[in-house]
Amino acid sequence: MATALFVIDIQNDLATDPTTRIPHADRITAAGRRILSAARGVTKPSTGTPELIIFVQHEEKPEDGPLVPGSAPWGLVFEPQLGAACERLVAKQTRDTFESNPALDFELKKLGVSSIIAFGIQSECCVESTCNGALAAGLEVTLLSGAHSTYSDSSSGKSAVQIEREVEERLRKKGAQVMPWEDAVAAWENAEK
Template sequence: MATALFVIDIQNDLATDPGTRIPHAARIRAAGDKILSVARAVLDGRGASPPSPGLIVFVQHEEKPEDGTLVRGSEPWKLVFEPRRDAPEELLISKWTRDTFESNPDLASELKGLGVTDIIAFGIQSECCVESTCNGALAAGFGVTVLSGAHSTYDSGGKTAEEIEREVEERLRLKGTKVVPWEEAVAAWE
């Protein structure tokens, strides 16, 4: 049993630009920094064993110029956290739809070929690409965990980002996803 950690769309436009970032971008960046430092220490130190990740998948959303700001090569499109070039267990996956698996039809079989049975997800935006990618992973037969406190979005529809985060977690929980505070997950890896 191997686990893949999905780092979803933590890109400059959503996470660092003062004019466009989500309200809780600083929380997501801080959580991501700690999650990745522990996951990488585990990978580098002893090889991963459950429940720690054996693979880190960095997901990067792309848009056409007429559709948005996340245009390949642009500053808004760049990742806050990038895969290390010399680390074969760190992958970069581009996507054009909310669901990473829909954008990459061979991804599920490639991950299963590497022995991946479970996916742990965090990132931006909760009700868009995080939820859709978790649903895609569930549909592909993976066990899924979403890291509570390590995903967020914009305030929308009269709801705060935190309210949307909780609603997404509840919808995913009802479909069989585990919802774990990111601090607990990281503590279990160490």
């Protein structure tokens, strides 16, 4: 059975704009570069190596936020490679990629995908919601620890890293696996040897 790698909402507003980006944006983009390089380098798929890469891009109406299609904030930091049949762009208008794209689980299963590996921005919003959507669709889920993050929450006093850990714990309780992104990359690279 195949695995799909979900790259969730690593968009300019959240990751590169110095006035709006999340506190740990540099860590997420550096991890993303390594993860994508390793995933794209897999030529001998084995258990747990991604065979499909889904780039998720959030869209908003101008009155709802800055991620307006065609705008600079909406742009992706990482994009599908032109002509790469195993890389796809998926737009969404809700936190859960599966809710925004009701046929997505069917399309993935038709391609033999039984599990997803996820990372991106924001941990407690679109990352967690998409993982929950995948679990509800009957897919196995692995969240890459260290490769997802969010804003700190001043109202609760929780740091971004505390929120990351809480999301990981909630997803673990629902049956998801949480793995350091470095371990996933090492496994994919070792599968090539």
